[in-house]
Amino acid sequence: MIRQCGGDRLVGDEVRALVQAVGESGGNPFLKAEHLDRGEQRFLASADLDDVAGGEEFVGHRLQPDGPECGKDGGMREVLVIGIGSGDPAQLTVQAIEAMGRADVFFVLDKGSATAEMVDLRRSICDRHVDGPYRMVAVADPVRDLSGPSYGDDVRSWHTQRAAVFEQLLIDELADDGCGAFLVWGDPSLYDSTLRVLDQVVAAAGRVAFRVRSVPGISAPQALAAAHGIALHGIGRPVHITTGRRLADDWPEGVAEVVVMLDGRLAFAQLDPAGIDIWWGAYLGMPDEILIAGPLAEVSEEIVAQRAAAKERKGWIFDTYLLRRSAVD
Ligand SMILES: C[S@@+](CC[C@H](N)C(=O)[O-])C[C@H]1O[C@@H](n2cnc3c(N)ncnc32)[C@H](O)[C@@H]1O
Numbered sequence: 001m002i003r004q005c006g007g008d009r010l011v012g013d014e015v016r017a018l019v020q021a022v023g024e025s026g027g028n029p030f031l032k033a034e035h036l037d038r039g040e041q042r043f044l045a046s047a048d049l050d051d052v053a054g055g056e057e058f059v060g061h062r063l064q065p066d067g068p069e070c071g072k073d074g075g076m077r078e079v080l081v082i083g084i085g086s087g088d089p090a091q092l093t094v095q096a097i098e099a100m101g102r103a104d105v106f107f108v109l110d111k112g113s114a115t116a117e118m119v120d121l122r123r124s125i126c127d128r129h130v131d132g133p134y135r136m137v138a139v140a141d142p143v144r145d146l147s148g149p150s151y152g153d154d155v156r157s158w159h160t161q162r163a164a165v166f167e168q169l170l171i172d173e174l175a176d177d178g179c180g181a182f183l184v185w186g187d188p189s190l191y192d193s194t195l196r197v198l199d200q201v202v203a204a205a206g207r208v209a210f211r212v213r214s215v216p217g218i219s220a221p222q223a224l225a226a227a228h229g230i231a232l233h234g235i236g237r238p239v240h241i242t243t244g245r246r247l248a249d250d251w252p253e254g255v256a257e258v259v260v261m262l263d264g265r266l267a268f269a270q271l272d273p274a275g276i277d278i279w280w281g282a283y284l285g286m287p288d289e290i291l292i293a294g295p296l297a298e299v300s301e302e303i304v305a306q307r308a309a310a311k312e313r314k315g316w317i318f319d320t321y322l323l324r325r326s327a328v329d
Helices: 013-024 094-102 113-129 151-173 192-206 218-229 296-314
Strands: 030-039 042-044 056-062 077-083 105-110 135-138 179-184 212-216 238-242 257-261 276-282 290-295 319-325
Touching: 030 113, 042 212, 077 094, 077 192, 094 113, 094 212, 105 113, 105 151, 113 135, 113 179, 135 151, 151 179, 192 212, 218 257, 218 276, 218 290, 218 319, 276 296, 290 296, 296 319
Parallel strands: 077 179, 077 212, 105 135, 105 179, 238 257
Antiparallel strands: 030 042, 042 056, 257 319, 276 290, 276 319
């Protein structure tokens, strides 16, 4: 058994070597870890709790992501980042349901009353798919302040605040061998910072060690394509995914199809609509789903009007769209 004396719990070959080395001198090793650089640490190990500082020194990686020691049986905290689909609870994959079954606690970032519906959806997904009682912990998401001169710096600073919140959650809510889950809207790989922020917590090598597993979900572009019954790109062609903020400067040469997410500024309405078709969807997979498609010149105004009315009615909106330029070969 590995005993801890401050610092992180270790996994992988380093531990095996360490246990062997210290074990040969008798007793269970007490460990002390000291952060050196990203992912690398200096370990001191001793059979004597009172003399860890005078123990043997090792340098190794703090985490081995796929090490056999990870997970509940290996006695290390595990964090599951589970994609839950874009709003339709039926989009949950079997893999996601199985992963949810392993979680001791579900973490929810509360972004205020406007998105209470999304918290409710997570609750109903847990009610439906988790056997027996479950624990859900909601914490206030740090407010995103994008008023600074640099968008990138503002987002990075927001991530740093989130990293502190995440770390505290893992310390407060997870046992040493506990398993916690973030239920991420859509898929964790697309416009979601959970993995990046957890990575930041790992890189900081702070007060808690854990491993992360990502479980894919149906993302908004997939839900959009399914709702309209289309493929996102022509035969053998690329599709570019971007945000409303970047669309105007970011339609690559030679690319016909662009998927736009996170568009609070109606970027499609700023384009010259000639030769562009749009497939637009709001609240995809949800009871309020709205779909509009057609030549941009003909449907742009209708989308703007419906979008504004829906946002007014519900207090929030999620919409995604595909633009296809016909002139590109
Ligand atoms: C913070 S991003 C999260 C994306 C998510 N991780 C995914 O894989 O779809 C939120 C954006 O995703 C898109 N989105 C998510 N769910 C949607 C839905 N049900 N209908 C339309 N768009 C959606 C919207 O563009 C929204 O602004």
